Amino acid sequence: MTQVTGAVAKMDRRPFKLKLLALVSAIALLPVAAAAETPAQTQTYGTPSDLPFTLSGSYLSGRLAGFEKDYAQAAAFFEETLAADPSNTMLLERTFLLKLANGDVEQAVVYADEMEKAGLQNFLAQLALGGQRVADGNYADADAILESGRNGPLAQLSTGISRAWALYGAGKADEAVAVIQSLDGPEWFDVFKATHEAHILFAAGKNKEALEAIQGAYEIDQGAIRVVDAYARILAANGRQKEAIEALDTFDIRFRGHPKISQTRETIESGAVIPPMVTDPAQGMAEILYGLGAVIGRDGGEELSSSYLQLSLYLDPQAEFAAIALGSVFERMNRPARAIEALMKVPADSVLKREAEILVGTNFNALDKLDEARSHLEKLIKQDPSDLEAVIALGNILRSHEIYADADQTYTKGIDTIAELKPEHWLLLYFRGIARERLGKWPEAEADFRKALELNENQPLVLNYLGYSLVDQGLKLDEALNMIKTAVDLRPTDGYIVDSLGWVYFRLGRYEEAVVELEKAIELRPADPVINDHLGDAYWMAGRKNEARFQWNHARDLGPDEKDLPKILDKIENGLKEVPGTDAAKAATGENGG
Numbered sequence: 001m002t003q004v005t006g007a008v009a010k011m012d013r014r015p016f017k018l019k020l021l022a023l024v025s026a027i028a029l030l031p032v033a034a035a036a037e038t039p040a041q042t043q044t045y046g047t048p049s050d051l052p053f054t055l056s057g058s059y060l061s062g063r064l065a066g067f068e069k070d071y072a073q074a075a076a077f078f079e080e081t082l083a084a085d086p087s088n089t090m091l092l093e094r095t096f097l098l099k100l101a102n103g104d105v106e107q108a109v110v111y112a113d114e115m116e117k118a119g120l121q122n123f124l125a126q127l128a129l130g131g132q133r134v135a136d137g138n139y140a141d142a143d144a145i146l147e148s149g150r151n152g153p154l155a156q157l158s159t160g161i162s163r164a165w166a167l168y169g170a171g172k173a174d175e176a177v178a179v180i181q182s183l184d185g186p187e188w189f190d191v192f193k194a195t196h197e198a199h200i201l202f203a204a205g206k207n208k209e210a211l212e213a214i215q216g217a218y219e220i221d222q223g224a225i226r227v228v229d230a231y232a233r234i235l236a237a238n239g240r241q242k243e244a245i246e247a248l249d250t251f252d253i254r255f256r257g258h259p260k261i262s263q264t265r266e267t268i269e270s271g272a273v274i275p276p277m278v279t280d281p282a283q284g285m286a287e288i289l290y291g292l293g294a295v296i297g298r299d300g301g302e303e304l305s306s307s308y309l310q311l312s313l314y315l316d317p318q319a320e321f322a323a324i325a326l327g328s329v330f331e332r333m334n335r336p337a338r339a340i341e342a343l344m345k346v347p348a349d350s351v352l353k354r355e356a357e358i359l360v361g362t363n364f365n366a367l368d369k370l371d372e373a374r375s376h377l378e379k380l381i382k383q384d385p386s387d388l389e390a391v392i393a394l395g396n397i398l399r400s401h402e403i404y405a406d407a408d409q410t411y412t413k414g415i416d417t418i419a420e421l422k423p424e425h426w427l428l429l430y431f432r433g434i435a436r437e438r439l440g441k442w443p444e445a446e447a448d449f450r451k452a453l454e455l456n457e458n459q460p461l462v463l464n465y466l467g468y469s470l471v472d473q474g475l476k477l478d479e480a481l482n483m484i485k486t487a488v489d490l491r492p493t494d495g496y497i498v499d500s501l502g503w504v505y506f507r508l509g510r511y512e513e514a515v516v517e518l519e520k521a522i523e524l525r526p527a528d529p530v531i532n533d534h535l536g537d538a539y540w541m542a543g544r545k546n547e548a549r550f551q552w553n554h555a556r557d558l559g560p561d562e563k564d565l566p567k568i569l570d571k572i573e574n575g576l577k578e579v580p581g582t583d584a585a586k587a588a589t590g591e592n593g594g
Contacts, residue, residue: 055084062094069302069333071102089118100128101306105314123155124307127162127289131311134166135282142166153185154292158308161196161288169281173204191220195227196288198234202276203284207237218247223255226291226321229264230277237274244268256424259351286316294325297332305329313345320350327359336366354380358393365397373397381410386417388428399435407435426456430465437469445469463487464497471504480504495525503534506541514538529560533568540576548576 062077075098082091096111109132112125126145133142146163149156160183167176180197183189198214201207211234217224218231228251235244248265251257267274278284293308309326312319323345330339340363346356357380364373377394381387391414398407411432418425433448449466453459467483470476484501491497502517518535525531536551552572560568 055081058084059091062098066094066098066303069335071098071303071306074098075102075104089115089120092118093120093122096122096125096128097303097307100124100310101303103310103313105132105311121150123150123152123159124304126150126155126159128311130159130162130166131285131289131315134162134169134285135315137169139166139169139281143170153189156185157183157189157192158288158292161192162285164196164200165281165284165288168200168203168284173200173206176200191217191224191227192288192291194220195230195291196284198230199276199278199284199287202230202234202237203279207234210234211238222250225251225258225260226277226287229260232261232264232268233274233277236268241268259355263351280316282315283319286312286319286322289315290319290322290325293322297325297329302329302333317345318347318350320346320352320356324352324356324359327356327363331359331363331366334366336363339363339366354384354387355389358390361390362393362397365400370397370401381413385413388414388417388425392428392431395431395435399431399438402438404435404438408432408439408441411435421451421455423455426452426459426462429455430459430462433462434465437465442469442473458486458490460487460490460494460497463490464500468500468504471507477508481508493524495521495523495528495531498524499528499531499534502538506534506538511538511541515542515544527558529555529558529564532558533560533564536571537576537579540571541579545575 058077058081062074062081065071065074065077075095078091078095078098082088082095085091092111092115096108096115099105099108099111105128109128112122112128115122115125116129126148130142130146133139133145143163143166146159146166150159160179164176164179167173167179177197177200180193180200183193194213194217198210198217201210201213214227214231214234217227221227228247232244232247235241235247245265245268248261248268251261278287289308289312293305293312296308297305306326306329309322309329312322313326316322323342326342326345327339330336330342340360343356343360343363346353350356358377361373361377361380364370364376374394374397377390377397380390381394384390391410395407395410395414398404398410411428415421415425415428415432421429429448429452433445433452436442436445436448446466446469449462449469452462453466456462463483464487467480467487470480470483481504484497484504487497488494488501498517499521502514502521505511505514505517515535515538518531518538521531522535532551532555536548536555539545539551540548549572552568556565556568556572
């Protein structure tokens with residue numbers, strides 16, 4: 001099989017003949033040991049080159065790899081299976097999709113061509129073939145490929161706007177605009193249609209018409225960075241710089257700004273000529289694929305989203321937003337190594353580069369590479385100590401590894417760069433307060449929590465943590481209980497905060513009330529071992545011993561922290577012997593100091 005897969009890896013837009021060497025065909029028919037298809041083997045699916053080949057074995061391994069979002073392995077197994085059964089159109093289509101999602105676009109195009117020849121009406125194959133022609137500057141062929149519509153709104157919008165960019169490349173800007181305007185679909189079409197109509201008109205030098213188009217998109221979505229950026233640029237190009245700056249100001253106020261918006265502001269304020277966001281047809285097609293791929297990724301369609309974003313980056317390797325979005329998709333798929341690979345594609349001169357580098361650091365941590373994560377983020381902070389995003393990322397990583405002293409120092413260095421604390425800085429103080437509480441530096445931790453509440457009154461996370469910590473130490477119990485009640489009122493569906501209220505009642509000896517709240521928390525977070533353990537304790541103290549042991553057994557089975565497991569096992573065996581609590585009389589009288 002090595003010969004076949006190696007040949008495919010070297011393909012470069014050449015017609016691919018899906019035929020198998022006679023030797024390989026013979027091997028595929030040979031019997032193999034029964035162990036080759038056991039569940040245990042499937043779980044560790046290996047690679048096509050290190051397992052004995054069977055058609056069913058490779059197919060099932062490919063299915064498993066695809067289920068686990070390992071597109072590279074899944075594509076390799078399906079490719080191997082397809083080589084043994086080249087007339088199987090289902091295998092052909094699956095191999096194509098996995099190749100595209102994995103970023104092997106040139107190889108995907110070969111399979112897309114075979115799909116078209118087989119009469120498979122797959123719009124992604126159409127986009128891949130059209131995209132390849134656009135990338136080559138062969139706009140007439142791209143137009144011919146993309147002209148035939150495919151069923152479904154997503155297919156129609158994707159191929160329609162891609163075709164418009166091919167027409168623009170062929171010097172047919174008016175026809176391109178007409179194609180976009182003719183697209184008929186649901187309401188969510190409108191913002192994409194208006195934006196790309198404006199891009200094409202702006203690139204064609206028709207600034208006034210471009211402004212009319214982009215105003216339609218801006219009215220629909222004033223929170224989309226790419227829409228706001230295009231709107232401000234086109235306003236400025238029409239001599240309306242003041243309105244352009246006002247649009248950027250509005251975005252900054254509502255959405256706390258963005259590096260790309262700041263960059264556009266600088267360009268406009270400098271008085272420089274405002275260039276179109278998109279001038280090249282490949283960039284234009286990449287832009288629509290990014291826009292749709294990013295939205296699809298947020299809705300959970302990882303494979304389809306990855307396909308769109310990989311094709312976007314193929315068309316425009318400088319597509320910074322597509323690279324960030326692809327990294328985010330891989331993060332959600334729990335594929336940090338692939339996320340890093342995508343994030344590293346953000347160009348060095350991009351204003352998004354630091355954001356990408358911060359995410360690279362957090363993904364190193366997700367790979368359990370603490371040293372690499374720490375070194376990477378420390379380098380970024382050294383370059384710019386006032387970069388609070390990098391400070392928070394490093395501090396949180398250190399805190400997650402219980403390196404609290406270093407986390408405290410990291411947060412402090414970031415806070416020291418702030419001339420005047422503002423409402424948005426509450427989070428930094430909250431995180432430092434947690435680190436200091438873990439270090440046993442309670443007076444300093446409490447000061448941080450209270451300062452965070454000064455900056456952001458009634459912030460539920462701070463109220464919960466501060467209130468719980470006060471009760472845990474038997475301090476200011478009335479105030480603490482009210483804090484947690486307020487936090488629950490603000491976030492009644494947060495299982496962890498509801499658990500805090502239940503556990504506070506438990507610590508105060510109010511066991512029936514504890515049971516009520518902890519049962520609510522379990523409904524919200526049924527798989528959390530700590531909450532199940534807490535409910536078991538409350539049941540025990542309420543005299544419900546059998547239910548308590550059931551809950552502790554459930555907590556045991558949910559994989560609690562290693563330090564908690566011996567305590568849970570002891571309670572299952574011997575019951576609750578030591579009751580963690582606080583003097584309830586203090587809660588009643590308020591004589592709890594502090």
